[in-house]
Amino acid sequence: MTAKVETAMEQIEIATGVLVVGGGMTGVETALQVASQGYAVTLVEGGAEIGPGAESRPRGALPDGADLADRVARVRASDRIEVLSGTRLDAVAGLAGDFRAWLGTAEDVIERRFGAVVLATEFAVKPLFLGYQLSPGKAVIGQSDLENRLAEDPAAFAERTVAFVVGFAQNGNPLVMQRVFNSVKALQAAGAAGVNVFVADLKVADDGLERCYREGRDGGALYFKLKAAPQIATAEAGVTLTFPDPVLRRAVNADADLLVVEEALEVTAANADLAAMLRLDLGPQGFLQADNIYRFPVATNREGIFVVGASREARSLAWALTDARNAALRVRELLGDGKRSVPRDKAVVDIGKCTFCLTCYRCCPHGAIYWLAENKPVISPVACQGCGICASECPMDAIQIGGFRDDEVQGRIGAALADVNGDPAIVAFCCQNSALAAGEMAAQFKMPLPAGLRLVQVPCAGKIDLQYILDAFVKGADGVLVMACHPGNCKSERGNTYAGWRVEDAQRILAGAGLDAERLRFATLAANMGSDFRAIVVDMAQKIQELGKVSQ
Amino acid sequence: MIVAERKPLDEINAMLKGYRRVLTVGCGTCVAVCLAGGEKEVGVLNAELQLVRKVNGDPIELGAACVERQCDMEFLDPLEVLVDHYDAILSMACGAGIQFLAERFAEVPVFPAVDTTFIGANRDVGWYEEKCRACGTCVLGMTGGICPVTMCAKGLFNGPCGGTNNGSCEISNDQPCAWYRIYERLAQQNRLANIMEIHPANEWRNQTPRTLVQAGYRRRKEALAS
Numbered sequence: 001m002t003a004k005v006e007t008a009m010e011q012i013e014i015a016t017g018v019l020v021v022g023g024g025m026t027g028v029e030t031a032l033q034v035a036s037q038g039y040a041v042t043l044v045e046g047g048a049e050i051g052p053g054a055e056s057r058p059r060g061a062l063p064d065g066a067d068l069a070d071r072v073a074r075v076r077a078s079d080r081i082e083v084l085s086g087t088r089l090d091a092v093a094g095l096a097g098d099f100r101a102w103l104g105t106a107e108d109v110i111e112r113r114f115g116a117v118v119l120a121t122e123f124a125v126k127p128l129f130l131g132y133q134l135s136p137g138k139a140v141i142g143q144s145d146l147e148n149r150l151a152e153d154p155a156a157f158a159e160r161t162v163a164f165v166v167g168f169a170q171n172g173n174p175l176v177m178q179r180v181f182n183s184v185k186a187l188q189a190a191g192a193a194g195v196n197v198f199v200a201d202l203k204v205a206d207d208g209l210e211r212c213y214r215e216g217r218d219g220g221a222l223y224f225k226l227k228a229a230p231q232i233a234t235a236e237a238g239v240t241l242t243f244p245d246p247v248l249r250r251a252v253n254a255d256a257d258l259l260v261v262e263e264a265l266e267v268t269a270a271n272a273d274l275a276a277m278l279r280l281d282l283g284p285q286g287f288l289q290a291d292n293i294y295r296f297p298v299a300t301n302r303e304g305i306f307v308v309g310a311s312r313e314a315r316s317l318a319w320a321l322t323d324a325r326n327a328a329l330r331v332r333e334l335l336g337d338g339k340r341s342v343p344r345d346k347a348v349v350d351i352g353k354c355t356f357c358l359t360c361y362r363c364c365p366h367g368a369i370y371w372l373a374e375n376k377p378v379i380s381p382v383a384c385q386g387c388g389i390c391a392s393e394c395p396m397d398a399i400q401i402g403g404f405r406d407d408e409v410q411g412r413i414g415a416a417l418a419d420v421n422g423d424p425a426i427v428a429f430c431c432q433n434s435a436l437a438a439g440e441m442a443a444q445f446k447m448p449l450p451a452g453l454r455l456v457q458v459p460c461a462g463k464i465d466l467q468y469i470l471d472a473f474v475k476g477a478d479g480v481l482v483m484a485c486h487p488g489n490c491k492s493e494r495g496n497t498y499a500g501w502r503v504e505d506a507q508r509i510l511a512g513a514g515l516d517a518e519r520l521r522f523a524t525l526a527a528n529m530g531s532d533f534r535a536i537v538v539d540m541a542q543k544i545q546e547l548g549k550v551s552q
Numbered sequence: 553m554i555v556a557e558r559k560p561l562d563e564i565n566a567m568l569k570g571y572r573r574v575l576t577v578g579c580g581t582c583v584a585v586c587l588a589g590g591e592k593e594v595g596v597l598n599a600e601l602q603l604v605r606k607v608n609g610d611p612i613e614l615g616a617a618c619v620e621r622q623c624d625m626e627f628l629d630p631l632e633v634l635v636d637h638y639d640a641i642l643s644m645a646c647g648a649g650i651q652f653l654a655e656r657f658a659e660v661p662v663f664p665a666v667d668t669t670f671i672g673a674n675r676d677v678g679w680y681e682e683k684c685r686a687c688g689t690c691v692l693g694m695t696g697g698i699c700p701v702t703m704c705a706k707g708l709f710n711g712p713c714g715g716t717n718n719g720s721c722e723i724s725n726d727q728p729c730a731w732y733r734i735y736e737r738l739a740q741q742n743r744l745a746n747i748m749e750i751h752p753a754n755e756w757r758n759q760t761p762r763t764l765v766q767a768g769y770r771r772r773k774e775a776l777a778s
Contacts, residue, residue: 357585362677393677395590396580396618467592470599474606512561513600514607551607 008344014097014382015115016338017042018331021089023050025057026309026320027120028071033328034118035080039335042112043075044103045085050075054085056122056310058263060147060179062317084110092117092278095368095380096304096334115335116304118327119274119288119311123265131169132229132261139238139256143179143263150183154190161193163241163256167200168229170264174206175314181209183260184216195221196254198230198241206316224254232259265314278305279367281493287312294433294491298327301493302367303383306330334382342381345402347391351376353398360390360399365493387492388463392502404459410471416454417476423452424544427472428481428537431461431499433491434527435483439537441530449534450541452478461485462495469506469520479519479544481537486524496524516547553673554582554646555680556589556666561600567663568601568612568640575638576601576665577631577653578618579645587678588666589644591618597644597665622649628656635660688762689754694746696737701754703730709751 016039020031023045031043047054051072055062062068075081088104099114127142134140141149149156166172166180177199184195195216202225204210217223224230230243239259245252267286275282281290281301289300289312298306306327309320347368349360354376361369361377368383369390379390379399391399397406417425430436439455458464461484472480482503484496500522507517521543523536568574576594584590598614605612615638619627622645631653635641640661643650647668654662670682687701691709701707705723712731715722721729731747738744765773 353580353591355580355584355590357587358674359587359677395584395587395592397591397595465592467595467599470596470603474599474602509561509596509600510603513604515603551609 009341010344010381012097012340012342012381014335014338014340015099015113016040016335017112017114018335019044019089019099019101019112019114019117020120021117022054022120022122022311023047023083023085024055024120024122024310025062025068025071025317026324027054027118028068028075029321029324030118030120030308030327031075031081032071032078033324034331035078037328037332039080039115039331041081042103042114043081043083044087044089045083046088047085049085050083054122056125057265057317058125058144058147058179059151060143060182061175061265089274089277093370095370095383096302097340097380097382099304115338116306116331117278118298118306118308118331119278120308120324121271121274121288121311122268123310123314124268126264126266128169128262128264132165132232134232134234134259134261136261137234138236139234140259140261142261143183146183146258146260147179150186150190154186156190157187158191159193160257161238161255162187162195162258162260163239163254164195164197164199164260164262165229165232165241166197166262167203168198168226169262172199172201172203172262173314174203174209175265175316176262177203178206178209178212178316180260180262181212181216184221185212185219188216188219188221194256196241196256197221197223198243199223199225200227200229201225207318230254234259265310267310271311278302280305280307281365283312285314287314289313290493291488292491292493293489296326296330298323298330301365303380303385304334340382343402344381345400346381346386347379347384347388347402348400349377349379350396350398350400353396354394355396355398357395359393359395363389363393363498365389365495385492387460387495388458389460389492389495389498392463392465392498401459401463404463406465406467409456409458409463409465409468412456413468413472414475416456417472420452420454420476423450424478424541424549425452425454425476426450426479426481426537426540426544427454427456427477428483429456429458429461429464429468430483431485431495432457432459434485434489434529435461435523435525435533437527438525438529438533439483441528442534442537445530447531447534448538450537453537453541460490460492460495461499462490462492464499464502466502466506466509469502470509473510473515473519473550476550478547478549479521479540481540482520482522483533483536484522484524486526489524489526515550518543519547519550553585553671554648555586555669555672555682556583556644556646557669558588558593558597558644558666559664561604564597564642564663564665565601565604568642571612571640571661573613573615573638574601574640574642575615575617575631575634576642577622577644578616579620579622579643579649580618581621581623583645583649583666584618585674586672586680591616593644594618597642622646622653625652625656628653631657687754691751694749694751695734696741696743696746698730698734698737700730700734703728703733709754 018034018039020043031041035041090102090104092101094100103110230241233240238257241254283290288307308323371377388401484499490496503522511517578594594616642665643653644665650664671684672680672682685701716729719732721727
C-alpha cells in the first residue's frame, strides 16, 4: 500500500540574509559562524552594545578562556555582519526563505527580509533566597555575588568557612553545579579554612564536571547529600546549619562564616512574547523549543527559525557555542545558494474553494501557512512538512497534499476493501513514520495477521480525515484502526493528537448511526513495534468477530 | 459571521424518514467558516446517513453539492439540473439559506441539517462567541464596544440593573455582568460620562420581518418595480 509519489519540482528563489537575535556570547558566536558560511548577518541586540554587556551568564558560568572581546572585535571587523544594537525585534512575518522582520530602533522602524532567523536570547539570573526563607546579608550571599568577590579579592576568603546550599530550591542541573564546583576550587585556592556543600542531587552530566567535583573534594571540601534543605540559623557572625546525619542518627550542626545560596538560570519574561510573535511552541520551563525527537538540536517547530544557547536550554557555554556552529550548518542546509527546488504539489490550496476561515493557519504546527492581503492562504513549500493536518481540518476540502489527495486516499480505501472476501474487513490507517513501518515489520517477520486487515498509508496521523474513517465503514469495513505515533513522538507535534480527537468524534458519530463505537480504535506505536502492531490488530479482529460484520 | 451547529443525526434521520434520494447542499460562506456546513461537513453527514440507513436496512441515495452562498439566488442556479433527481433536499446553510433554497425549489421538501445559532466571532478553531443580536439600533459607540443587548441577560440599553453582583450577573456567577464590563471599559477610556446618557427603549414589540434597501438603491428598486 505504499503510495507512489511522483512529484513535479519547481525552482524558487529565497532570501539568504540571516537575522541573529541577541548580542551576548552565543549570539556573537552565531553571527561569526553564519557569516563564515558566506551569508550576510544582521545581529540585533536590545541593549546598548553587543558583547559583555549583553551577556547574561554570570562570571562562574563563563569559563576563563571565553574570549568575548576577541569575538566582538571579529564581528566588528567582518564586512558580512551588520550590528544593530539598541534595537528591538518588533514583529516577524512570513516563512523560511522569506521572513520579514520589523526592527525598532530609538528613532525608526526598519523592515528587512531574511531567509532564516536564529534566536540567541539570554538567561534571567534569579537568586533563590526565598526558597530557603533567607534574605541576603553579611553572612548570606548569592552565588553570583560570591563569584564576583572571589574574582576581585580572593584573599578575603583566607581562613574562612564557607557553606553552599544547592538543589533544594530548584531542580538542580549541571550548569548550577558547575558554578558551585568552580567556586569550591577557587575558595580552596584562596586558602579557605573549610568548604561544606549541602546538596539535594549532584548533577554532573556534562563534560569534565565529575572531575571538577572530585578535585574540590580531594581538596578537602565536604559534600552533604540531603533529602531536604538543612535548617539554617543566621547570626551576625555567620550561620549554623542543622541537618540529620544518617550514620550518627542524630542532628548535626555545622557552622560557617558565609552561606552561599544557589541561583536559577531561567528564561526571561520576554520569551513568551517572542514565542507568540514567532509562533513557536514553548518547551519545558518556557524555553523556545518543544521536545521533538525528529529534529536537529537547534531546530524549532518552525522551519527557518533556530534557537541556540539560553534560548533553548540551561546548559554550559560550551554547549551554547556548539549550538552556534550547529545553527550555521542548519542555515546553510536551508538557504544554500538562494535557489531551492521544492515540490509543486506538496500542499495545494484551491483558492476557488477556500472560504478563508483561517482554520489551516491556526492548525498548522509548523507555522507554514500565511496569507497575503490580496490573496487567500499560501502554504510555503519550504516550511510545509506535508503532514496534512490542515487538509483534514479544512471545512471546504480546499487543501490537497501531494500523494495523498482526498480522491487518491479514498480510492485506496475502496481498493483495499475490494478484495476482502468473507473475512471481517479491518482498515488500519497507518502513519508512515511509525505504524506503517511496524505493520511492514510484522508482515516481513511472518507474524500471523488477520486475513481481512488492510493498511492505508498516511503521511501523518493528522491526515486521517474524519471522512476517511466514515468512508471506510460506508465502503464495507467492519472495523477501523487509526494508528499514530506515541504521545510526544509526532514529527508534526500534534498530528497524533488531532487523530485522537477525530477518533473520539467518529466514535460518537458511529454510536449515533447505530454502530458499536468499539469498531473504531485509536492506537499509538513506534516504528520498531512489529509485535505490538500484531497484538493490536489481532485484538481488534477478535473484537470484530464478537461484534460480527456490519449488516449489509 | 452567522454561526450554526450541526443537528444531531437522529433528528435529521427522522426528518428524512421515507425519503430515498436526498441531495445534501452545503454553503461555502458562514457555515463553512464555522465548521458546520461546508464541503467537508456535507461529506461527513452523507457518510453518517449512509451508515445509519445501512444499519437500519433502509438504503438511501445521497447527492452532495456545496454552493458559494445559499442566500444568493444566482448561486442556486447550478442546483437546478440536480434537484429533479432527488425527492428531498437537506440544507446545511443558515436559516436564511435554507429558506431561499426552499423558495427556489418549492416543489421539493427542504430540510435543515443545522441549527442557526447566533451572530458571533471566531475565538479559535471551532470556538465561537455570540456578539450581536441584530437589534437594528447599534449602541456600541456608547457602551465601550460591548453589546448590552447580547451580553446583558435583560438586554438593557441602560444599566446596570440592581442585579449586578460583583462583576457577575444575578442569574449566575458564571455570567459576567455586561454593564459592569461596560463600566470598566469606559473607565479605562476615560469616558464614564457615556454611561449616564439614557438611551430610549427599542421597539421590541410586534416585530415583522425587516426589509432593507440601501439608500443608494431605493430609486433603482422603485424603477424596477414599476
